Amino acid sequence: MSTAQLETAVIDRSLREADPEVARELTGELGRQRSELSMIASESYTHWAVMEAQGSVFMNKLAEGYAGLRYSAGCDHVDAVERLAVARAKSLFDAEHVNVQPHSGAQANAAVYDALLDPGDTILALDLAHGGHLTHGMRLNFSARFYHCVAYHVRPEDSLVDMEEVERLAREHRPRLIVAGWSAYPRQLDFSEFRRIADEVGAYLMIDMAHFAGLVAGGVHPNPMPYADVVTSTTHKTLGGPRGGMVLCRGEHAARIDTAVFPGQQAAPLAHTIAAKAVAFKIAAGAEFRDCQRRTVAGARIIADRLSTPDVAAAGIKVLTGGTDVHLLLLDLRESELTGRQAEDRLQEIGISVNRNTIPFDTRPPLITSGLRIGTSALATRGFTAYDFTAIAEVVASALLPGPDVLELRERVARMADKYPIYQALSADLD
Ligand code: DSN
Numbered sequence: 407m408s409t410a411q412l413e414t415a416v417i418d419r420s421l422r423e424a425d426p427e428v429a430r431e432l433t434g435e436l437g438r439q440r441s442e443l444s445m446i447a448s449e450s451y452t453h454w455a456v457m458e459a460q461g462s463v464f465m466n467k468l469a470e471g472y473a474g475l476r477y478s479a480g481c482d483h484v485d486a487v488e489r490l491a492v493a494r495a496k497s498l499f500d501a502e503h504v505n506v507q508p509h510s511g512a513q514a515n516a517a518v519y520d521a522l523l524d525p526g527d528t529i530l531a532l533d534l535a536h537g538g539h540l541t542h543g544m545r546l547n548f549s550a551r552f553y554h555c556v557a558y559h560v561r562p563e564d565s566l567v568d569m570e571e572v573e574r575l576a577r578e579h580r581p582r583l584i585v586a587g588w589s590a591y592p593r594q595l596d597f598s599e600f601r602r603i604a605d606e607v608g609a610y611l612m613i614d615m616a617h618f619a620g621l622v623a624g625g626v627h628p629n630p631m632p633y634a635d636v637v638t639s640t641t642h643k644t645l646g647g648p649r650g651g652m653v654l655c656r657g658e659h660a661a662r663i664d665t666a667v668f669p670g671q672q673a674a675p676l677a678h679t680i681a682a683k684a685v686a687f688k689i690a691a692g693a694e695f696r697d698c699q700r701r702t703v704a705g706a707r708i709i710a711d712r713l714s715t716p717d718v719a720a721a722g723i724k725v726l727t728g729g730t731d732v733h734l735l736l737l738d739l740r741e742s743e744l745t746g747r748q749a750e751d752r753l754q755e756i757g758i759s760v761n762r763n764t765i766p767f768d769t770r771p772p773l774i775t776s777g778l779r780i781g782t783s784a785l786a787t788r789g790f791t792a793y794d795f796t797a798i799a800e801v802v803a804s805a806l807l808p809g810p811d812v813l814e815l816r817e818r819v820a821r822m823a824d825k826y827p828i829y830q831a832l833s834a835d836l837d
Pocket of ligand 1: 447448539540589590
């Protein structure tokens with residue numbers, strides 16, 4: 407066989423033929439996702455169509471630059487999908503300008519800081535331990551190393567963002583940028599109050615909607631666009647698309663944002679991910695997606711209500727802020743017999759994945775924690791209704807109470823997973 411023939415053969419080999427070890431893990435992961443239930447608040451089950459676009463020949467394409475202004479040949483189709491992605495995101499969020507190239511939410515945030523700030527400028531953002539994000543000023547993150555980050559917090563009495571502190575710190579530190587947004591906070595933020603404070607001190611306002619973008623698109627959460635100079639997001643959480651990021655902004659910031667993304671922070675974009683983002687935005691504009699977002703929020707409220715009942719409270723488990731407005735709730739386990747880690751393990755044992763989370767004023771380290779973050783986006787995407795969320799709330803409550811019947815609960819979870827199969831087009835025996 408000639409070398410040319412051999413290379414052609416390699417190109418066309420299936421994953422199972424080319425790499426049985428990876429194929430085996432892929433099969434294992436497919437089985438895990440089918441048989442378990444994801445309640446990790448930043449996860450979803452993306453659409454088959456999104457995965458098709460992501461795993462496509464767009465992956466091969468070099469396309470540095472922007473649609474119509476590339477630095478390599480052969481970009482007609484990439485230009486078309488990038489234009490589609492941008493137009494769809496603009497329409498979905500009523501944005502004047504969108505950049506769909508950031509590889510992640512972290513890079514979207516980095517690009518905004520690069521566009522609007524100089525190194526050493528002050529950023530005022532929610533403390534990570536109080537629900538913020540690594541890129542909002544965590545000590546070891548680039549945000550804290552290149553900028554002067556000041557943190558606001560939630561109030562000890564009700565765990566809600568302390569807007570009086572935001573105003574006080576804004577007046578004291580005169581930040582150039584205020585960040586409103588979170589990765590572990592169960593309530594809607596007061597965008598107009600953030601805008602008022604930003605205007606008072608002459609700061610830009612960036613709203614990081616990475617977690618709640620899907621809720622916004624689905625019409626069950628206020629749209630931050632009218633309040634913010636710039637909005638950043640991931641595309642894979644409630645929005646249900648491929649892993650990636652984007653920046654949405656007022657027209658006046660468009661050129662600076664685009665330059666900060668490319669060539670400021672990134673070189674070649676991920677054309678396949680941009681194609682997948684375009685697909686996700688189209689799906690997010692549809693009636694089924696809106697229904698899914700309604701079920702997502704309703705499901706989180708059902709679980710929060712169940713976990714607020716006297717039997718759970720008697721076990722020392724508390725729903726922070728007393729409930730939720732979004733797709734997640736946070737449990738305070740400080741008074742319970744479980745640490746966050748033990749609670750996460752307990753649920754994993756019965757086939758539900760969640761993540762332990764530090765809670766405000768936590769005294770345990772981040773790898774242990776005293777909190778649990780529970781989300782409903784993935785299950786709503788899978789098809790869960792209010793009836794199913796009521797059932798899963800009961801399962802979660804039973805698992806966290808002392809002396810759970812692990813085997814029985816595991817069977818209940820398996821039955822619920824079977825009720826909502828996923829990715830039927832995928833073979834279960836890739837290996
Ligand atoms: N902050 C992480 C989360 O919400 O899971 C993602 O960056």
